[in-house]
Amino acid sequence: MTAPTETTILVVDDRAPKRYLLKNWLTRAGFVVTEAEDGHEALEKIQQRPFDMVVLDVKLPDMSGLDVCRRIKADPGTASTPVIHVSAHAVDAADRTLGLVGGADAYLVEPIDPHELVATVQAVLRYYQARRKAEQLADGLARLAETTLAVTMARDFTELLGQAAAGAARLFGAAAAVATETLDTGWSVALASVPDDVTVIGWEPPDDDVPIGSRMINDQAARWRLPAGWPESGDITVTTARLRADRPPLYLFTSAPADEDQARLLTQLTQALGAAAEAQRAQDQDHRIAVTLQRSLLPRHLPTVPGIDLAVRYEPASPQAEIGGDFYELSMLDDQLLIAIGDVVGHSLHAATVMAEIRHALRAYAIEGHSPGRIVTLIDELMVRLLPGEMATLCLLLLDPRTGRARLANAGHLPPLLIVDDQVSEIWHRAPLLGINHPRTEDLEFVIPDGGTLLLYTDGLIERRDITIRDGIADLSRVAGTVDADLGLYCDRLLQQLTNPPHADDVAVVAVRRL
Amino acid sequence: MNRASNPPQATHEVEVLADRVRITLAGEFDLANEQALTSWLVNAIQAGPGRAVEVDMQDVGFIDSSGIRVLLQAHAVAAQHGGSFRLTRASGTVREVLEIVAVYDYLTTGV
Numbered sequence: 001m002t003a004p005t006e007t008t009i010l011v012v013d014d015r016a017p018k019r020y021l022l023k024n025w026l027t028r029a030g031f032v033v034t035e036a037e038d039g040h041e042a043l044e045k046i047q048q049r050p051f052d053m054v055v056l057d058v059k060l061p062d063m064s065g066l067d068v069c070r071r072i073k074a075d076p077g078t079a080s081t082p083v084i085h086v087s088a089h090a091v092d093a094a095d096r097t098l099g100l101v102g103g104a105d106a107y108l109v110e111p112i113d114p115h116e117l118v119a120t121v122q123a124v125l126r127y128y129q130a131r132r133k134a135e136q137l138a139d140g141l142a143r144l145a146e147t148t149l150a151v152t153m154a155r156d157f158t159e160l161l162g163q164a165a166a167g168a169a170r171l172f173g174a175a176a177a178v179a180t181e182t183l184d185t186g187w188s189v190a191l192a193s194v195p196d197d198v199t200v201i202g203w204e205p206p207d208d209d210v211p212i213g214s215r216m217i218n219d220q221a222a223r224w225r226l227p228a229g230w231p232e233s234g235d236i237t238v239t240t241a242r243l244r245a246d247r248p249p250l251y252l253f254t255s256a257p258a259d260e261d262q263a264r265l266l267t268q269l270t271q272a273l274g275a276a277a278e279a280q281r282a283q284d285q286d287h288r289i290a291v292t293l294q295r296s297l298l299p300r301h302l303p304t305v306p307g308i309d310l311a312v313r314y315e316p317a318s319p320q321a322e323i324g325g326d327f328y329e330l331s332m333l334d335d336q337l338l339i340a341i342g343d344v345v346g347h348s349l350h351a352a353t354v355m356a357e358i359r360h361a362l363r364a365y366a367i368e369g370h371s372p373g374r375i376v377t378l379i380d381e382l383m384v385r386l387l388p389g390e391m392a393t394l395c396l397l398l399l400d401p402r403t404g405r406a407r408l409a410n411a412g413h414l415p416p417l418l419i420v421d422d423q424v425s426e427i428w429h430r431a432p433l434l435g436i437n438h439p440r441t442e443d444l445e446f447v448i449p450d451g452g453t454l455l456l457y458t459d460g461l462i463e464r465r466d467i468t469i470r471d472g473i474a475d476l477s478r479v480a481g482t483v484d485a486d487l488g489l490y491c492d493r494l495l496q497q498l499t500n501p502p503h504a505d506d507v508a509v510v511a512v513r514r515l
Numbered sequence: 516m517n518r519a520s521n522p523p524q525a526t527h528e529v530e531v532l533a534d535r536v537r538i539t540l541a542g543e544f545d546l547a548n549e550q551a552l553t554s555w556l557v558n559a560i561q562a563g564p565g566r567a568v569e570v571d572m573q574d575v576g577f578i579d580s581s582g583i584r585v586l587l588q589a590h591a592v593a594a595q596h597g598g599s600f601r602l603t604r605a606s607g608t609v610r611e612v613l614e615i616v617a618v619y620d621y622l623t624t625g626v
Contacts, residue, residue, distance in 0.1 A: 322546075343580070345580040345581060345583075346580075346584070347546055389588060391580070391583075391587065393580070393616060412616030412617050431617050432618050432621060433583075433616040433617065433618065435584075435587070436587055436591075436618070436621070438618075438621055459580075463579075465577055468608045468611055469608065469612055469615060470611060
């Protein structure tokens with residue numbers, strides 16, 4: 001944002017008295033004049049620094065003024081510099097036409113009237129300034145659109161604030177900062193000292209009340225406690241957008257806008273950023289509600305079982321992915337430990353509610369004293385009747401903690417692993433997933449010996465597109481073979497070694513060890 | 516809304532033959548193109564009501580549980596229309612995942 005400065009004009013004429021006159025008239029009219037004696041000097045000077053205008057004699061000793069004009073107009077760096085031709089000779093309409101066709105913006109013929117010269121210069125400058133302003137505005141609007149798109153596509157608040165600050169810095173060609181309150185990390189500010197150098201850190205807003213709508217104020221920079229890297233200069237322009245009284249505002253910090261157009265752009269940008277931040281906040285809120293709900297549908301406490309060590313981990317899918325329908329169940333029924341893990345097909349709040357229905361049904365059927373296979377069959381029938389179209393995988397077993405005898409029914413779920421003395425075996429029991437009411441095989445009976453650990457998990461732990469499921473299970477077997485003394489640490493280690501946040505899918509892990 | 520991932524690439528081709536309808540799938544199938552897969556299969560079933568529907572899986576490189584659910588639902592829709600539905604030439608990861616959820620036999624025998 002640069003303040004308007006003096007208007008500079010390059011006067012090109014080989015005759016000293018003529019240059020003196022032109023300079024004298026233009027200087028008196030308030031312009032700053034630089035002189036050049038011939039075409040080469042003129043082209044050299046215009047390459048060194050920009051001029052707001054060139055007043056160019058048509059007949060120069062080294063080259064034609066028409067050629068000098070053509071070169072100025074052909075170079076993209078100087079093409080937008082206006083040129084006024086002056087001619088000492090009696091010229092006809094054809095000559096003047098040639099000059100104008102060559103790119104000149106006006107053509108004056110001697111004897112030149114000083115008032116006409118100044119008026120012509122001002123008229124041409126007016127036109128160029130209007131054109132430059134229109135170009136700047138178009139450029140600004142294009143960048144505004146780019147920044148709006150970038151912040152709308154941001155995946156989280158850090159990216160959103162970073163894109164916003166970088167976009168504002170690009171738009172106004174100076175340092176910019178953007179701050180708002182995020183759902184997870186509180187108030188944060190992104191500072192772009194230049195567009196490619198953005199830092200995002202915590203920030204504390206002042207107590208001032210921010211009005212609904214948008215507002216632009218000028219203030220002392222120090223009062224806003226911006227991070228180190230904000231230019232030291234004293235003044236700052238603070239533009240705010242606030243959508244509702246119960247919503248936090250968004251602040252955009254810049255240097256003062258150069259003109260009305262910049263001020264309008266600043267307001268538009270802040271409003272667009274405020275709307276994008278609100279959308280991000282709503283998305284984060286939805287995800288938080290969904291995760292809270294899903295967690296509330298899972299067991300709140302693990303049972304205390306003599307002779308048995310239990311650990312459970314549940315990692316929700318990242319905020320960028322929809323929540324999934326993974327679930328587990330651990331509860332004591334008389335003298336039997338009910339262990340179950342499952343996954344409802346699909347990702348959504350709906351999948352989580354289906355998960356809750358299945359979990360409650362399985363507890364109810366288990367309390368009635370049915371065998372694992374019978375419980376699975378009953379849930380399958382219930383789903384076909386009451387939850388048509390829904391499908392789920394489920395692995396369910398009843399374990400006698402004293403003897404280690406286990407009875408297992410699987411319904412399309414991944415095989416549990418049994419780890420005994422560092423040896424891993426996969427417990428396969430093939431039967432169709434729930435939801436299609438297809439005949440099942442007999443339950444599988446096996447024993448978890450003293451010191452043996454049973455590991456159940458969902459596909460989030462092993463599924464990657466670049467490997468087959470068999471390879472995924474083999475990878476898990478390798479790291480699961482050594483069971484840590486602390487079963488919770490064991491689960492943490494498996495998650496850490498086998499998954500990479502952000503999780504595209506949710507992950508549930510259940511570990512059961514007989515002491 | 517999942518803005519982070521791009522939808523997987525998947526295509527289909529339908530041939531209505533005298534005695535059956537063959538639909539050839541190619542690409543990857545998951546939650547992102549679940550609806551497209553549903554409409555492809557249902558349209559193919561309705562293109563030849565009562566005819567046997569064969570789904571050629573040879574060029575399918577990946578399918579997740581959402582895709583399997585669509586196959587199972589299509590199987591049910593075909594039965595309602597009085598026709599059979601079966602997968603052919605499923606191999607590799609696709610066959611493996613169908614076997615793990617134990618619906619490979621169910622979906623390939625055309626009952």
